[in-house]
Amino acid sequence: MMKPRLIFHVDMDAFFASIEIIKNPSLRGLPVVVGGNPDHRGVVSTCSYEARVFGVRSAMPLSEAKRRCPQAIFLEGNYRTYKAYSAKIMALFSHYVPCLEIVSIDEAYMDATEIADQFGGALALGELIRTAVYTTTGLTCTIGIATNKLVAKIAASYAKPNRVYEIPQGKEKEFLAPLKIQSLPGIGAKTQLTLNHDGYQYITDLQTVPMEDLIHQYGTRGYYYHLAAHGIDTSPVTPEHGPPKSIGAETTFDSDQTDLTILLETLQALAEKIHRRLLINKMRTKGISVKIRHGDFKTMTRHHSFSTHINDLNLIWEEAKKLFLLHYEEETPLRLLGISLEKLNEGYWQPTLWDPM
Ligand code: TTP
Numbered sequence: 072m073m074k075p076r077l078i079f080h081v082d083m084d085a086f087f088a089s090i091e092i093i094k095n096p097s098l099r100g101l102p103v104v105v106g107g108n109p110d111h112r113g114v115v116s117t118c119s120y121e122a123r124v125f126g127v128r129s130a131m132p133l134s135e136a137k138r139r140c141p142q143a144i145f146l147e148g149n150y151r152t153y154k155a156y157s158a159k160i161m162a163l164f165s166h167y168v169p170c171l172e173i174v175s176i177d178e179a180y181m182d183a184t185e186i187a188d189q190f191g192g193a194l195a196l197g198e199l200i201r202t203a204v205y206t207t208t209g210l211t212c213t214i215g216i217a218t219n220k221l222v223a224k225i226a227a228s229y230a231k232p233n234r235v236y237e238i239p240q241g242k243e244k245e246f247l248a249p250l251k252i253q254s255l256p257g258i259g260a261k262t263q264l265t266l267n268h269d270g271y272q273y274i275t276d277l278q279t280v281p282m283e284d285l286i287h288q289y290g291t292r293g294y295y296y297h298l299a300a301h302g303i304d305t306s307p308v309t310p311e312h313g314p315p316k317s318i319g320a321e322t323t324f325d326s327d328q329t330d331l332t333i334l335l336e337t338l339q340a341l342a343e344k345i346h347r348r349l350l351i352n353k354m355r356t357k358g359i360s361v362k363i364r365h366g367d368f369k370t371m372t373r374h375h376s377f378s379t380h381i382n383d384l385n386l387i388w389e390e391a392k393k394l395f396l397l398h399y400e401e402e403t404p405l406r407l408l409g410i411s412l413e414k415l416n417e418g419y420w421q422p423t424l425w426d427p428m
Pocket residue numbers: 082083084085086087088115116117118129130176177178231232419420421
């Protein structure tokens with residue numbers, strides 16, 4: 072029989088806020104909100120646990136955060152610093168567990184199946200990592216350990232903050248049963264309402280209904296609800312899976328193309344495609360390049376840097392068109408067109424992405 076996997080999910084506690092507190096220790100113990108000036112538009116990136124007591128949450132308008140917690144300290148945030156801490160932590164994780172999948176700026180999965188024994192077991196290794204993170208950075212994290220990624224992630228959210236929490240093999244269903252259905256990844260506010268309306272409030276409600284009923288009600292998503300509620304997830308930890316460094320797309324023409332209208336339409340479709348992927352990855356771009364390959368395989372790449380990180384389709388498309396037209400020689404048959412977005416950052420933390428409701 073195959074031995075059960077040992078999957079770790081690490082998530083830093085109140086990541087941006089905790090870094091601000093390390094940089095200015097007089098903030099310790101206070102409600103700290105990262106996101107900007109509450110008298111301006113924008114939303115909360117995150118906040119310290121002291122601010123959460125007052126009901127402040129990520130993605131909430133700053134004005135609402137101020138209403139709930141007027142005494143909070145509001146900070147702009149410094150993404151470059153957060154990124155540097157993230158790199159340090161990820162390097163530390165991979166030092167202990169080489170099989171590391173970075174999921175976001177403060178979150179990663181590790182597969183410790185083959186190495187946990189060297190450290191005296193999964194829990195001991197988890198504690199070692201938690202302590203090492205604290206000693207090297209002063210930050211706390213929470214580590215969920217389970218036989219798969221799904222349960223490890225839910226265990227970490229459940230155990231927060233500053234703990235190592237293991238769900239042993241065979242205990243997955245029992246652990247999940249009393250939790251609300253929205254603890255399952257992929258069940259957002261809208262899905263939650265639908266499921267609640269249909270009588271599913273706790274994960275146990277999904278566990279006790281036959282799989283066929285869920286499939287009948289919700290199609291393939293119903294099948295996912297069944298598996299997730301039972302704590303079943305076979306997806307592997309895939310290293311290198313972190314946020315992409317660039318997002319690109321290209322089109323090779325069936326026959327070399329000279330028609331400017333078709334070339335521009337192709338370019339526009341490419342711009343839309345990479346823009347979609349930019350949004351899906353919750354990122355922004357600061358650089359764009361356009362690739363033009365002639366019928367004789369001569370290839371040119373032209374680059375432009377935006378003055379700031381952007382995620383606006385119009386800006387991407389206008390710049391792609393400009394770069395293309397600047398370097399396109401009329402009547403030259405083209406074999407390939409490509410666009411790539413570079414110098415990406417995780418843009419979802421930037422308050423401007425959400426307008427206050
Ligand atoms: P999270 O891990 O979701 O939150 P957190 O680390 O602040 O708090 P927790 O202890 O609950 O894990 O996100 C990591 C960082 O990403 C967070 O510190 C700030 C940023 N972020 C945003 O900018 N906007 C958001 O809506 C969310 C959820 C996170």
